[in-house]
Amino acid sequence: MKQTKMTLSQTTMNLDFVKRVEHLSGSSVRRCFQCGKCSAGCPMRSFMEHPPNRIVRLLQLGQFERVLAGRSIWYCASCETCTTRCPNKVDLAAIMDALRKLSWDADGPSKESYVQLANRLFIENIRSYGRQYEMRLAAVFNMKSGQFLKDFMLGPKLLTKGKLKMFHRKNRNLPEIEKIFSRIEELRSKDRD
Amino acid sequence: MKNKLSYSYYPGCSLHASAREYDESTRGLFKALRIGLVEVPDWLCCGATPAHNVDELLSLSLCAKNLELASGVEGDLAVACAACFSRLKTTQHTLAANDDKRQQVAYALDGPLAIGKSVKHLLEILAKDLGLEQLSAAVQKPLSGLKVACYYGCLLTRPPDVPQLDCTEAPTIMERVIAAAGAETVTWSHRLECCGANFTLSRPGVVLKLSGDILASAKRAGADCLMVACPLCHGNLDIRQQEIEAASGERYAMPVFYMTQLLALAAGVAPGKLGFDSMITNPVPLLKEKHLL
Numbered sequence: 001m002k003q004t005k006m007t008l009s010q011t012t013m014n015l016d017f018v019k020r021v022e023h024l025s026g027s028s029v030r031r032c033f034q035c036g037k038c039s040a041g042c043p044m045r046s047f048m049e050h051p052p053n054r055i056v057r058l059l060q061l062g063q064f065e066r067v068l069a070g071r072s073i074w075y076c077a078s079c080e081t082c083t084t085r086c087p088n089k090v091d092l093a094a095i096m097d098a099l100r101k102l103s104w105d106a107d108g109p110s111k112e113s114y115v116q117l118a119n120r121l122f123i124e125n126i127r128s129y130g131r132q133y134e135m136r137l138a139a140v141f142n143m144k145s146g147q148f149l150k151d152f153m154l155g156p157k158l159l160t161k162g163k164l165k166m167f168h169r170k171n172r173n174l175p176e177i178e179k180i181f182s183r184i185e186e187l188r189s190k191d192r193d
Numbered sequence: 194m195k196n197k198l199s200y201s202y203y204p205g206c207s208l209h210a211s212a213r214e215y216d217e218s219t220r221g222l223f224k225a226l227r228i229g230l231v232e233v234p235d236w237l238c239c240g241a242t243p244a245h246n247v248d249e250l251l252s253l254s255l256c257a258k259n260l261e262l263a264s265g266v267e268g269d270l271a272v273a274c275a276a277c278f279s280r281l282k283t284t285q286h287t288l289a290a291n292d293d294k295r296q297q298v299a300y301a302l303d304g305p306l307a308i309g310k311s312v313k314h315l316l317e318i319l320a321k322d323l324g325l326e327q328l329s330a331a332v333q334k335p336l337s338g339l340k341v342a343c344y345y346g347c348l349l350t351r352p353p354d355v356p357q358l359d360c361t362e363a364p365t366i367m368e369r370v371i372a373a374a375g376a377e378t379v380t381w382s383h384r385l386e387c388c389g390a391n392f393t394l395s396r397p398g399v400v401l402k403l404s405g406d407i408l409a410s411a412k413r414a415g416a417d418c419l420m421v422a423c424p425l426c427h428g429n430l431d432i433r434q435q436e437i438e439a440a441s442g443e444r445y446a447m448p449v450f451y452m453t454q455l456l457a458l459a460a461g462v463a464p465g466k467l468g469f470d471s472m473i474t475n476p477v478p479l480l481k482e483k484h485l486l
Binding site for chain 1 (some may be wrong): 206207209210211212213234235237238240241242243244245246247248249250251254255258262291297300301302303347348351352353361362386387389390391392394395396397399402403432470471472473
């Protein structure tokens with residue numbers, strides 16, 4: 001971490017944020033005693049600027065801006081190794097979900113745009129089609145991320161192997177899906193008021 | 194002998210496209226074992242990782258809707274994909290424990306919840322419901338001499354409270370199932386490590402590193418092939434294998450089978466029905482060498 005020095009005071013610590021994370025995740029943040037087991041087993045730690053145990057420590061110190069601004073939370077693979085191995089029953093995978101949701105809802109300032117774009121397109125696909133169509137997902141991702149030639153050689157190979165579906169039948173539960181999405185939006189806007 | 198087992202079936206999105214061989218071999222295997230399998234009509238995407246990553250309520254609601262749809266088909270719900278399995282079980286687990294979330298999901302679905310369907314991964318059905326003895330008895334072509342590295346990945350066993358398929362840190366269910374079909378299993382280091390999952394779309398470099406480590410570990414252990422039970426793991430280890438070889442300078446040429454492909458082959462299903470032709474790393478030379486084709 002570049003900035004190792006931080007000044008802690010009532011004005012620089014946001015402990016309300018910790019409470020929101022604890023509420024959303026259903027897990028204690030405070031119970032962590034920094035044994036570091038989560039980071040030792042994390043397959044993604046080398047891609048993160050803050051390894052998992054440091055994320056929890058930063059939260060405990062009320063430094064949520066540092067956590068949300070970086071790419072670490074978006075580089076969590078949800079493999080559940082941390083949650084499985086925590087000796088204090090801190091559900092770190094659920095805490096990561098909560099952090100991503102808070103960042104996502106606030107249209108947060110994360111540096112990691114590709115993962116968020118992939119998530120957004122995946123969820124839009126569900127709303128539009130009810131199911132995931134991998135070819136469409138990959139094509140739109142490449143277009144929107146400006147990487148037109150990404151996996152260029154893979155597409156034809158997968159097509160000849162019958163692994164990409166060109167056409168799909170309309171799902172009869174699409175109106176149900178639309179209702180679920182709009183009622184969740186309704187709940188969220190009530191939450192904000 | 195007529196088997197009375199019968200299940201409703203949730204294939205999940207991948208099994209209708211990139212993992213079509215998992216779907217085909219599952220159907221072939223169940224037919225050979227005389228286990229009934231009826232697909233839930235018009236099932237929906239479970240939301241997978243992207244939904245729970247940013248919107249837990251959406252993830253829970255999509256899974257609750259699928260469980261409701263599944264309740265219209267008889268039999269416990271058979272799930273092939275490790276990620277769908279994990280999301281459906283997580284939903285049941287979370288909603289059983291949290292009144293607030295249950296109320297929110299009931300609001301999103303606009304009606305009372307019907308999420309009580311028992312959700313089972315294929316491994317569980319084979320090892321527990323059918324039983325290893327019966328599975329063994331159905332073998333016509335034992336997989337003798339085939340050294341298999343069983344790869345669990347993340348979601349078949351983690352977190353401890355949710356899948357409850359087997360021991361979290363030292364599972365043996367995959368090894369037991371494939372040993373029942375006569376294969377040899379290897380002891381190796383990376384069977385529970387993450388393959389890089391859905392970073393395959395957004396950050397493929399992650400997959401090249403993590404899946405590369407897995408292939409290297411399986412090779413070190415002397416495995417002929419990998420066996421998986423998840424379409425995302427399969428995509429990363431098989432579809433990206435040549436890219437991994439190019440990036441690491443290692444040569445693997447290691448076929449990655451779905452467990453149902455190997456089991457169905459052993460149970461005497463015609464190889465032409467098992468989708469070997471849709472695998473990127475060609476398994477035919479290995480299967481011929483072992484006199485399985």
